[in-house]
Amino acid sequence: MNDPNVIEPGGVEASADGPGDPGRRSDTVSPRSAVAEQITEFGRIPVGNVRCEDPFIIAENVNAYYGDIHAIRNVTLEIAKSEVIALIGPSGCGKTTFIRCLNRMNDSVEHARVTGRITLDGQDIYERGLDPVVLRARIGMVFQKPNPFPKSVYDNVAYGPRIHGLAADRAELDDIVHGSLERAGLLKEVKDRLDEPGTELSGGQQQRLCIARTIAVNPEVILMDEPCSALDPIATARIEDLIDELAEDYAIVIVTHSMQQAARVSRRVAYFHLGMLVEVDETDRIFTNPQHKLTEDYITGRIG
Amino acid sequence: MSSVDRQQRSRTARRRVRASLARRRRRERLFRAAGLLATAAGLAFLGMFFASLIAKGASAFVQTHVLLDVETPVAALIDPVDPVGQADPIDLIDPVDPDALVNDSLRELFPLVTSRNDRRQLARLLSIDAGESVRRALVAAGAEAGTRLSIWVPAAATVDMLSKGQLDPDVEERLRPLSDVQIAWVAQLKGEGRLKKRFNSALFTNGDSREPELAGIRGALMGSFYMLLVTMALAFPIGVAAAVYLEEFAPRNRWSAPFGRLIEVNINNLAAVPSIVFGLLGLAVFIDWLALPRSAPLVGGLVLSLLTLPVIIIASRAAIQSVSPSIREAALALGASRMQMVFHHILPQALPGVLTGTIIGMSRALGETAPLLMIGMVAFIVDIPGGFTDPATALPVQIYLWADTPEPAFAERTSAAILVLLGFLLVMNLAAVVIRQRMENKV
Numbered sequence: 230m231n232d233p234n235v236i237e238p239g240g241v242e243a244s245a246d247g248p249g250d251p252g253r254r255s256d257t258v259s260p261r262s263a264v265a266e267q268i269t270e271f272g273r274i275p276v277g278n279v280r281c282e283d284p285f286i287i288a289e290n291v292n293a294y295y296g297d298i299h300a301i302r303n304v305t306l307e308i309a310k311s312e313v314i315a316l317i318g319p320s321g322c323g324k325t326t327f328i329r330c331l332n333r334m335n336d337s338v339e340h341a342r343v344t345g346r347i348t349l350d351g352q353d354i355y356e357r358g359l360d361p362v363v364l365r366a367r368i369g370m371v372f373q374k375p376n377p378f379p380k381s382v383y384d385n386v387a388y389g390p391r392i393h394g395l396a397a398d399r400a401e402l403d404d405i406v407h408g409s410l411e412r413a414g415l416l417k418e419v420k421d422r423l424d425e426p427g428t429e430l431s432g433g434q435q436q437r438l439c440i441a442r443t444i445a446v447n448p449e450v451i452l453m454d455e456p457c458s459a460l461d462p463i464a465t466a467r468i469e470d471l472i473d474e475l476a477e478d479y480a481i482v483i484v485t486h487s488m489q490q491a492a493r494v495s496r497r498v499a500y501f502h503l504g505m506l507v508e509v510d511e512t513d514r515i516f517t518n519p520q521h522k523l524t525e526d527y528i529t530g531r532i533g
Numbered sequence: 534m535s536s537v538d539r540q541q542r543s544r545t546a547r548r549r550v551r552a553s554l555a556r557r558r559r560r561e562r563l564f565r566a567a568g569l570l571a572t573a574a575g576l577a578f579l580g581m582f583f584a585s586l587i588a589k590g591a592s593a594f595v596q597t598h599v600l601l602d603v604e605t606p607v608a609a610l611i612d613p614v615d616p617v618g619q620a621d622p623i624d625l626i627d628p629v630d631p632d633a634l635v636n637d638s639l640r641e642l643f644p645l646v647t648s649r650n651d652r653r654q655l656a657r658l659l660s661i662d663a664g665e666s667v668r669r670a671l672v673a674a675g676a677e678a679g680t681r682l683s684i685w686v687p688a689a690a691t692v693d694m695l696s697k698g699q700l701d702p703d704v705e706e707r708l709r710p711l712s713d714v715q716i717a718w719v720a721q722l723k724g725e726g727r728l729k730k731r732f733n734s735a736l737f738t739n740g741d742s743r744e745p746e747l748a749g750i751r752g753a754l755m756g757s758f759y760m761l762l763v764t765m766a767l768a769f770p771i772g773v774a775a776a777v778y779l780e781e782f783a784p785r786n787r788w789s790a791p792f793g794r795l796i797e798v799n800i801n802n803l804a805a806v807p808s809i810v811f812g813l814l815g816l817a818v819f820i821d822w823l824a825l826p827r828s829a830p831l832v833g834g835l836v837l838s839l840l841t842l843p844v845i846i847i848a849s850r851a852a853i854q855s856v857s858p859s860i861r862e863a864a865l866a867l868g869a870s871r872m873q874m875v876f877h878h879i880l881p882q883a884l885p886g887v888l889t890g891t892i893i894g895m896s897r898a899l900g901e902t903a904p905l906l907m908i909g910m911v912a913f914i915v916d917i918p919g920g921f922t923d924p925a926t927a928l929p930v931q932i933y934l935w936a937d938t939p940e941p942a943f944a945e946r947t948s949a950a951i952l953v954l955l956g957f958l959l960v961m962n963l964a965a966v967v968i969r970q971r972m973e974n975k976v
Binding site: 332365377443446 | 785857859860861862863864865866867868869870873877878882
């Protein structure tokens with residue numbers, strides 16, 4: 230297990246940055262006002278604004294390690310209650326690792342370690358004694374490859390409510406399943422196929438089934454890890470429409486390699502580079518007027 | 534580089550590819566031929582093995598019988614199990630020995646045989662069990678006294694071998710178990726239609742016996758059955774539980790990782806330990822220390838489950854590992870606990886592999902002989918075991934015992950028992966394949 234309560238303001242880790250990095254601040258003030266910036270070879274980052282109004286998730290100085298690999302370096306980011314924030318950046322820059330920190334999926338990864346502080350609605354999610362089961366009921370996740378269970382469409386959606394005991398009886402469960410499929414825009418297509426295996430749907434339908442399965446648990450945040458990378462443009466468009474609709478009720482953190490997608494669905498964009506958060510800003514500003522050289526290089530296609 | 538140069542280069546490249554192509558094709562042909570040869574050789578040996586077994590063993594499924602005409606006696610018959618007739622005191626009045634009825638019947642068939650020596654030779658044509666078969670047939674028929682019944686009784690093993698052509702009547706008389714007169718009598722019986730090969734039901738209903746024509750595999754089969762029950766009941770749950778724990782729950786951080794590897798190496802090692810070592814362990818622990826009965830299927834099953842456990846654990850771990858990690862993540866991300874993830878998703882998906890491994894382990898247990906020798910299951914046991922603690926032997930041990938018998942008539946029975954054992958193994962392995970396919974299609 231990783232040590233959940235390690236708060237290291239400034240992320241003072243020998244391996245965090247190379248030697249000769251004097252810009253590290255190590256002030257130990259309250260988490261809210263802890264270090265939000267660091268000086269690296271890329272200058273003072275992150276640029277833009279990592280804070281937001283009415284933050285729901287606050288990540289402060291988060292570092293993540295896989296064994297000796299330092300996957301995320303000192304990331305601080307706030308996510309508001311109902312916004313879509315897109316995480317972009319070249320492969321291996323730590324976007325996926327970061328969202329997996331938010332619902333503690335890294336717990337089950339061997340040798341994974343997370344330091345720093347992440348709060349959800351004011352509650353430290355790495356607090357000792359906090360059961361990740363409770364956390365994951367509040368923060369749902371959709372994966373890169375559609376991964377429905379090899380069970381019927383109905384059982385796929387009903388699984389979450391069943392294990393959490395959300396439905397009192399069969400009728401209520403039916404309601405939840407139908408409602409979730411409806412919200413995921415899948416009900417019309419699968420209404421007569423609820424007993425068929427979810428794995429026999431098309432790729433796009435499978436991904437919407439996974440989204441329906443996620444919202445059936447009634448989470449507050451949905452993490453999406455490149456949800457459209459395995460889908461064709463039509464299925465992608467449907468998922469993007471769906472994200473738009475869901476954005477009214479959920480905070481959505483979406484990792485994407487598609488700049489167009491980020492521009493279409495998100496309100497804010499965070500650009501990651503080599504495990505560091507380089508720039509965070511309103512989507513429009515990032516794509517029209519990026520402040521950092523790395524961000525500009527990436528969105529204009531010079532890196533990545 | 535000029536365009537002429539480039540053309541020149543690409544021509545050279547094409548030529549070289551062509552040249553190498555011939556070499557590659559030749560190698561591939563050679564490799565294929567070698568593979569084909571190996572497969573053909575394997576199949577040929579398998580074919581020879583089965584052909585020789587069937588050629589030797591098929592005749593054991595029939596047994597020569599002699600037809601006797603017997604008159605139902607007035608008095609009750611002596612029951613060899615209850616000779617004094619205490620079970621039924623009314624029958625005490627002058628009970629009749631069924632062997633006497635057999636002798637009477639033979640005297641009728643061969644009125645010219647009078648000398649004491651000849652009569653004894655004549656009686657030796659029939660199995661010593663002939664009287665018992667007559668008694669059983671009479672009791673079963675329940676006919677009135679004085680009725681004549683025709684009863685097929687088993688012939689002696691020597692007559693059986695003669696009629697199956699396993700005994701050469703042309704060798705010198707003193708070198709063969711049947712004398713010239715006996716052979717003549719057999720020919721006479723055959724001429725009268727009183728000699729026939731009938732299905733050898735004794736092979737499947739009797740326990741072991743010193744008389745080949747009476748020896749059967751029922752006792753060994755029951756012994757194997759009880760043993761496999763014990764093995765199944767222990768090895769399957771323990772093995773699967775261990776595999777689940779090692780794969781899903783065992784801590785795997787820096788400190789416990791070497792420990793986990795140590796366990797893994799040891800389990801793999803256990804799977805390769807000679808089975809006789811497990812027999813010694815069983816002898817020391819279960820019989821010496823825990824004072825469990827010797828020759829009992831219970832102890833055999835315990836030893837075999839130790840033997841099978843590593844096989845089941847290794848197969849189950851492989852099956853659990855092969856479940857897609859995306860399913861684990863999907864379950865965890867929905868807020869399933871580890872236990873829910875395992876029991877709702879991992880195990881159902883891994884079940885075909887787990888069951889296949891279990892059945893393969895069980896069929897290995899069924900064919901195991903060496904450890905059973907150590908715990909006393911190699912004894913000559915006539916009674917058919919009726920429980921887990923009755924003395925018993927097992928099918929492969931029975932084969933070993935029969936193969937060791939000097940009596941030539943046991944040779945075909947050995948082959949027959951091997952065929953039965955192979956039949957069971959085949960059915961079990963086939964079941965593994967069917968289960969695997971069925972379940973994989975369903976998922």
